[in-house]
Amino acid sequence: MSQAIKSQAINTSTTGSSLADILERVLDKGIVIAGDITVSVGSVELLSIRIRLLVASVDKAKEIGINWWESDPYLSSRTQELLASNQQLLERVNLLERELAAVRQLEGNQEK
Structure with a gap:
């Protein structure tokens, strides 16, 4: 048993x-x-x-x-490419802002 x-x-x-x-x-x-x-x-x-x-x-x-990981640049194999592209875009924006400020300053000087 x-x-x-x-x-x-x-x-x-x-x-x-x-x-x-x-x-x-x-x-x-x-x-x-x-x-x-x-x-x-x-x-x-x-x-x-x-x-x-x-x-x-x-x-x-x-x-x-x-599916957030598909668009997260830090999880993508293209991370370095995306970071470099973003840096180039930031530099272009900064250049355009400086040029715009210079144009506005010239316009302000011409009005006086």
Whole structure:
């Protein structure tokens, strides 16, 4: 009789599941963790922090409309190219602003 008791296993939700299986299920469905932290002294709120965390696969995130990493220059393979292009544009804007200021100054001198 003791052998019959030993052979019966208690089934749990994680029986037979490896960490990889659990992670695959979480990433397939997604999980959201949300929380608010407030620090107050008396009735004066000093600090309020809202925390939102989404854990999902890339495919699931795209499916629900989240794809910020595709346009983030720091996560793109074109980071250096984008930064150089932005620097050139800033230099051109600065040059145009200086030229515009010089033209306005000339116009102001001609009116006097």
